[in-house]
Amino acid sequence: MSYLINIVILGIIYLNWKKVIQLRYAWFRSDEYNKSFYARTLMILNVPKKLQSDEGLQNIFAALQMPYPATSVHIGRRVGQLPELIEYHNDAVRSFEQVLVGYLKDGKLGKTRPTITIGGFMGFGGEKKDAIEHYTKKLARTEAAVQEWRDKSETDKPENYGFASLVFI
Numbered sequence: 001m002s003y004l005i006n007i008v009i010l011g012i013i014y015l016n017w018k019k020v021i022q023l024r025y026a027w028f029r030s031d032e033y034n035k036s037f038y039a040r041t042l043m044i045l046n047v048p049k050k051l052q053s054d055e056g057l058q059n060i061f062a063a064l065q066m067p068y069p070a071t072s073v074h075i076g077r078r079v080g081q082l083p084e085l086i087e088y089h090n091d092a093v094r095s096f097e098q099v100l101v102g103y104l105k106d107g108k109l110g111k112t113r114p115t116i117t118i119g120g121f122m123g124f125g126g127e128k129k130d131a132i133e134h135y136t137k138k139l140a141r142t143e144a145a146v147q148e149w150r151d152k153s154e155t156d157k158p159e160n161y162g163f164a165s166l167v168f169i
Contacts, residue, residue, distance in 0.1 A: 034168065041165045047075065052158040061164060068166040076159035082149045089142040096135035103132070 033039050044057065051060060054075055061070040103110045116134055120126025 037165065040168060041163055044162045044164060045160070047160050047162055049160075052160060054162075057162045057164065066166075068168055070164045071167050072165040073162065074164075075162040077153050078156045078159065079153045080149060080156070082146065082153060085142060085146050085149060089139070089146055092135060092138050092142055096132075096139060099131045099135060 027033055044060070047057060047060070051057065052075055054073055057073045057075050058070065061073065099114050099116075103114050114131040115128045116131040117126040117128055118134070
C-alpha cells in the first residue's frame with residue numbers, strides 16, 4: 001500500500017511539473033516577455049578597472065560586435081545611504097496619505113485639521129503639531145536628501161558591475 005501511495009504521489013508531481021515546464025516555455029517565448037525591458041537587460045560582472053565607466057562598458061560591447069546593439073549602458077556605483085533614504089521617504093508618504101485620507105473623507109474636508117504628537121511617552125507629553133504641515137516639511141527634507149545622494153552617487157566610485165539593455169531586431 002505504501003508503494004502504491006508513493007507511486008500515485010510521484011505521478012501527480014510529475015504531471016504538475018510537466019505542466020509548469022509547458023507554462024514556462026510558453027511565457028519565455030511570448031511576445032509580452034520578449035518585448036519587455038527586463039528581458040533585454042544583461043548584468044555584466046567583473047568589469048576591468050580601466051573600463052569601469054559607462055563609456056568603457058559601451059566599448060566592451062562595441063568590441064564584441066554583437067548583432068544586437070546596446071541601447072543603454074550603465075556602470076554600477078556606490079549609493080551609500082540612498083536605499084535607506086528612499087525607504088524613509090516612502091514611509092513618510094504613506095503616513096502623509098493616511099492623514100490626508102482621514103481629513104478628506106468622502107471628498108469632504110474634516111472640521112478640524114489633523115494633529116500629530118511629536119515626542120512624549122505613551123501618549124503623555126510631547127508637542128502637538130499640524131500633521132499635514134509636519135509631513136509636508138518632512139517630505140521636502142527627505143526629497144532634498146535623496147536628490148543630494150543621487151547627485152553625489154553619479155560621481156562616486158564605480159563598481160565592477162554594470163547593466164546593458166539590448167535591442168532585439
